[in-house]
Amino acid sequence: MTLLNTDEVVQLTQEIWAALVAPQGTPQLELDDLPGHEVLATTDITGEWNGTVCVACSRAAARRVTSVMFEIPASDLSETDIADAVGELVNVVGGNIKSLLPGPTVLSLPTVVDSSELSLPDHLELATEVRFSWMAEPVLVSVWTALSPS
Amino acid sequence: MRALVVDDSRAMRSILSRILRKVGAEEIHEAGDGSQAVAFLEAGASPDLALVDWNMPVMNGLELVTALRSRKEWRRIAIVMVTTESDQGQMVRALAAGAHEYLIKPFDEGSLVEKLAMLGFQAPSAAAGPALAAQEGSH
Numbered sequence: 522m523t524l525l526n527t528d529e530v531v532q533l534t535q536e537i538w539a540a541l542v543a544p545q546g547t548p549q550l551e552l553d554d555l556p557g558h559e560v561l562a563t564t565d566i567t568g569e570w571n572g573t574v575c576v577a578c579s580r581a582a583a584r585r586v587t588s589v590m591f592e593i594p595a596s597d598l599s600e601t602d603i604a605d606a607v608g609e610l611v612n613v614v615g616g617n618i619k620s621l622l623p624g625p626t627v628l629s630l631p632t633v634v635d636s637s638e639l640s641l642p643d644h645l646e647l648a649t650e651v652r653f654s655w656m657a658e659p660v661l662v663s664v665w666t667a668l669s670p671s
Numbered sequence: 672m673r674a675l676v677v678d679d680s681r682a683m684r685s686i687l688s689r690i691l692r693k694v695g696a697e698e699i700h701e702a703g704d705g706s707q708a709v710a711f712l713e714a715g716a717s718p719d720l721a722l723v724d725w726n727m728p729v730m731n732g733l734e735l736v737t738a739l740r741s742r743k744e745w746r747r748i749a750i751v752m753v754t755t756e757s758d759q760g761q762m763v764r765a766l767a768a769g770a771h772e773y774l775i776k777p778f779d780e781g782s783l784v785e786k787l788a789m790l791g792f793q794a795p796s797a798a799a800g801p802a803l804a805a806q807e808g809s810h
Contacts, residue, residue: 536777590686609683612680614774615755630726
């Protein structure tokens with residue numbers, strides 16, 4: 522059973538971008554698999570539904586998001602700033618996806634890593650994935666269902 | 672107005688603080704979780720308003736709201752929950768615990784400004800001439 526449809530994920534992602542990163546426009550659907558998802562942010566949903574929400578983007582996109590949220594020039598940002606801003610982004614995306622899923626559920630605090638440092642666990646199965654292009658940079662939102670132990 | 676912004680994200684605190692400055696906040700303090708906020712208040716701070724996230728480490732927003740309502744000297748602080756938690760039950764819990772308003776992330780600036788105005792916090796120019804402010808805002 523599909524719990525989420527792509528349109529919902531597209532809409533909420535664009536609304537979140539419009540609210541948090543307003544001056545820079547919203548991400549647009551991208552059919553091609555743009556390379557360079559270097560920054561990976563995740564948050565877990567547990568309870569009536571279990572799984573993980575991921576936002577992955579290029580380092581350039583992460584810097585731009587962070588620059589807008591902090592109103593600091595991209596050249597002055599630290600890695601901590603970037604992790605904080607992208608973490609908040611996945612927190613808001615995850616919270617809004619959580620509201621579309623069966624509840625009650627609890628949202629974890631976000632985790633942000635260099636994508637080369639993390640591979641998602643085997644017990645997660647891809648439920649929905651939406652590729653975006655934002656300022657010619659890749660942004661990927663994906664939702665993974667935790668499989669019940671057999 | 673003196674405001675306290677409690678959110679584990681510095682980026683979100685930055686966004687909220689900018690909006691508060693626009694509505695005339697004279698002092699804005701930030702805390703990364705509920706326990707930092709409590710420590711700040713116990714040190715003698717006396718904000719008029721607290722913007723409080725729900726999901727935070729150490730002490731979450733609901734626990735903070737409960738703590739703020741447990742002490743007589745803190746009960747005058749107006750509380751707006753600003754959170755991704757959109758479940759109706761959680762909203763009811765926060766309001767029952769003592770939050771005055773509830774705003775779901777993502778929010779636009781106008782929504783927060785509106786909530787603040789409902790609590791009596793607005794920019795001096797808006798307070799002096801709401802009709803003009805509304806007219807300007809519609810352009």
